[in-house]
Amino acid sequence: MAVGILIVSHNHIGTELINTARQMLTCCPLPAKVISIEIKDNPDQVRLKFEQRLAELDQGNGILVLTDMFGSTPSNIACTVSDRSDVRVVSGLNLPMLIRVLNYPNLTLDELEEKALSGGQEGIVRCHHSGCQT
Numbered sequence: 001m002a003v004g005i006l007i008v009s010h011n012h013i014g015t016e017l018i019n020t021a022r023q024m025l026t027c028c029p030l031p032a033k034v035i036s037i038e039i040k041d042n043p044d045q046v047r048l049k050f051e052q053r054l055a056e057l058d059q060g061n062g063i064l065v066l067t068d069m070f071g072s073t074p075s076n077i078a079c080t081v082s083d084r085s086d087v088r089v090v091s092g093l094n095l096p097m098l099i100r101v102l103n104y105p106n107l108t109l110d111e112l113e114e115k116a117l118s119g120g121q122e123g124i125v126r127c128h129h130s131g132c133q134t
Contacts, residue, residue: 003109004057005032005101006065008050008074009093012036014066021098029105031057037074050077054087062086062109064101064116066093088113096123 007014014034022028033053037046057063063086067075070091078089088109090097100119101112 001059001061002030002105003061003107003112004054004059004063005030006050006053006057006063006078007032007034007067007093007098008065008078009034009036009068010072010074011038013068014093017093017095017098020095021102024099025102029102031059032102033057035074037077043073043077046073047077047080050081054081058086062088064109064112065089066098066101066116067091068093090116090120092120094120094123096120 007018013036015036018028018032018034033056035046035049035053054063065078065081065087067078067089068091069075075089075091081087082089086109090113097116097120100115104112104115107115
């Protein structure tokens with residue numbers, strides 16, 4: 001049994017990121033689902049879908065929820081379950097974060113949360129004409 005990954009994002013950001021990660025890794029080693037939230041969506045229906053996806057992903061080892069931007073609707077919906085012991089929520093989703101998480105399918109929920117944070121932060125670098133620096 002593995003930790004489930006639930007991506008909650010604006011429009012189709014999450015779908016594109018998971019599709020790109022799957023292409024890069026040639027698979028998806030963790031069970032993953034995406035909820036794409038559009039401006040026209042009813043928040044109550046999105047919350048219901050969110051709860052359904054959590055239940056679908058629950059294999060007994062917890063669920064890591066990744067959202068694109070803290071303080072936005074996807075993040076706010078995800079944070080409604082942040083007090084659960086079997087869920088961790090990390091905002092600021094980017095491709096390095098997702099790749100890092102998917103590269104460690106055997107880690108615990110707490111360990112994957114740390115990998116998400118480190119992958120997201122370390123994936124941000126400033127590039128100059130003399131080369132890239134962290």
